[in-house]
Amino acid sequence: MSRLRRFLSTPEAVAGALILALLAVMALVAPLLFSGDPQAIAGPALQPPFQDWSLPLGTDRLGRDVLAELFHGARTSLAVGLAAAAAALLIGAVVGTLAGFAGGLVDEVLMRVTDAFQTVPSFLLALAFVSIVGPSLGVVVAAIALSAWTGPARVARAEVLSIRERDYVAGARVIGMHPLEIAFREVLPNALPPVLALSSVIVAAAILTEAALSFLGLGDPNRVTWGGMIAEGRTVLRTAPFLSIVPGVALVLTVLGVYLAGEGVVESTAVRRSLS
Amino acid sequence: MSVLAVSSLTKRYRRGSKPFAAVDDVSFEINPAETLALAGPSGSGKSTIARLVLRLIEPDAGRIAFEGADFLALSGAALRARRARLQMVFQDPLAAFNPRATVARVLDDPLRIHNIATRAERPRRIAALLERVGLDAGLAARAIHEISGGQRQRVAIARAIATRPSLIVLDEAVSALDVSVRGQILELLLDLQRQERIAYLFISHDLGVIRAVAHRVVILDAGRIAESGDARAVIADPQSAIGKALVAATPRLTRSRP
Numbered sequence: 001m002s003r004l005r006r007f008l009s010t011p012e013a014v015a016g017a018l019i020l021a022l023l024a025v026m027a028l029v030a031p032l033l034f035s036g037d038p039q040a041i042a043g044p045a046l047q048p049p050f051q052d053w054s055l056p057l058g059t060d061r062l063g064r065d066v067l068a069e070l071f072h073g074a075r076t077s078l079a080v081g082l083a084a085a086a087a088a089l090l091i092g093a094v095v096g097t098l099a100g101f102a103g104g105l106v107d108e109v110l111m112r113v114t115d116a117f118q119t120v121p122s123f124l125l126a127l128a129f130v131s132i133v134g135p136s137l138g139v140v141v142a143a144i145a146l147s148a149w150t151g152p153a154r155v156a157r158a159e160v161l162s163i164r165e166r167d168y169v170a171g172a173r174v175i176g177m178h179p180l181e182i183a184f185r186e187v188l189p190n191a192l193p194p195v196l197a198l199s200s201v202i203v204a205a206a207i208l209t210e211a212a213l214s215f216l217g218l219g220d221p222n223r224v225t226w227g228g229m230i231a232e233g234r235t236v237l238r239t240a241p242f243l244s245i246v247p248g249v250a251l252v253l254t255v256l257g258v259y260l261a262g263e264g265v266v267e268s269t270a271v272r273r274s275l276s
Numbered sequence: 277m278s279v280l281a282v283s284s285l286t287k288r289y290r291r292g293s294k295p296f297a298a299v300d301d302v303s304f305e306i307n308p309a310e311t312l313a314l315a316g317p318s319g320s321g322k323s324t325i326a327r328l329v330l331r332l333i334e335p336d337a338g339r340i341a342f343e344g345a346d347f348l349a350l351s352g353a354a355l356r357a358r359r360a361r362l363q364m365v366f367q368d369p370l371a372a373f374n375p376r377a378t379v380a381r382v383l384d385d386p387l388r389i390h391n392i393a394t395r396a397e398r399p400r401r402i403a404a405l406l407e408r409v410g411l412d413a414g415l416a417a418r419a420i421h422e423i424s425g426g427q428r429q430r431v432a433i434a435r436a437i438a439t440r441p442s443l444i445v446l447d448e449a450v451s452a453l454d455v456s457v458r459g460q461i462l463e464l465l466l467d468l469q470r471q472e473r474i475a476y477l478f479i480s481h482d483l484g485v486i487r488a489v490a491h492r493v494v495i496l497d498a499g500r501i502a503e504s505g506d507a508r509a510v511i512a513d514p515q516s517a518i519g520k521a522l523v524a525a526t527p528r529l530t531r532s533r534p
Contacts, residue, residue: 168372174363174364175435176359176386186374
């Protein structure tokens, strides 16, 4: 409880939490509020916002409800952002722990693979992956995770290198614990906090990458995405700028919210660490 | 037959570019229910020997026979199984446990790994172990960082005896404890030795403690054995320069000499 209070003690964290809460609510109520297909035609094409209150944010080039698209887009953005970040953190933590704990040849091989992934620009990697495998939500998540796991892997390895020299790891060996159990049960949980501190950056980057992929037409075609909405609006940017601005603002706010909330979490845990 | 026989043990490290021997041609034996102390100044190789004996690091040369079998020949699952008989208690009881662990988990691990008790039996075994080292069984649910240093070292001893070892390496096991607790822990160790016939490799720089608990002592200097023999005799009349220096550095020992 006191941890929550400490988290909410900075205005940035409160703002971030509010934005994320709003986003989560949008994603959750989207199928209730806009039960039909958000890609179905709902009215006349290119209706400006705030004219017809049954279509508050107007319609796009094909006459689709922009508000419905926005709500359903929140689902995609959140799902992709969280799933990709979770996958990246999982892969990174496992690879980093194995490399740091095993040392020697295993370490060399795993870290050279990490280097290889890091030398390729991450967006290019995601782009190439999706263009080869084909656009679907799962592939997009995999592509983003593939380009984002190297950071967590490096942080986890550095942390594991320091933890594996501690007495309690020697103690675990003395009682005959299997090396894999030592790595994943004794070492990894204690190496996680700095890795998890990366999560807000990764979630934000994942949301942006997903939007960029969709903007380039490599998103899942069966789902509404904010990146796709911006791409749609681009062709009529002069006559109906709101079609690009509305999802663009949503994207900016979401990424901002993730950063602020992430910063708040890091801040509050830092305080807790220095107190103990 | 000896529990542990170490012969010509050598471990070299590199300091900058020039190699030096942290442990140089060290040989000793420990008999069942016997306490052998390793004494010596900082950097004399005491802790390196402990880690070599426990196979936490590998020697460059020498042999280790544990319970009559070549201990260095073991690897993998065979080594892990054998480790049940050879346990260790560390100096800093806080650093020796996973900071997230509870007392119950710390004691559960050896019982589970070596199949000593079924899952259903283990809570009872854990309670018995805690009582054996003079702790309340209710302590099991507490986190390691919630109990006192003396209690933590008792838990460490309980963990070490959980697998019924024949030898426990005590690496400065009482050095970090305050004086009143130290006496109780030494009492507990002597009591366990009498009842379970456990041998101790007792590493300490404190000759007062060594004289109180050890049968024999080996005094190390820069990785080599300077002298060895009956603990009381060596401490009363050290022959080596380093032995004399260690005794002289312990004022109450020189004063108590007749």
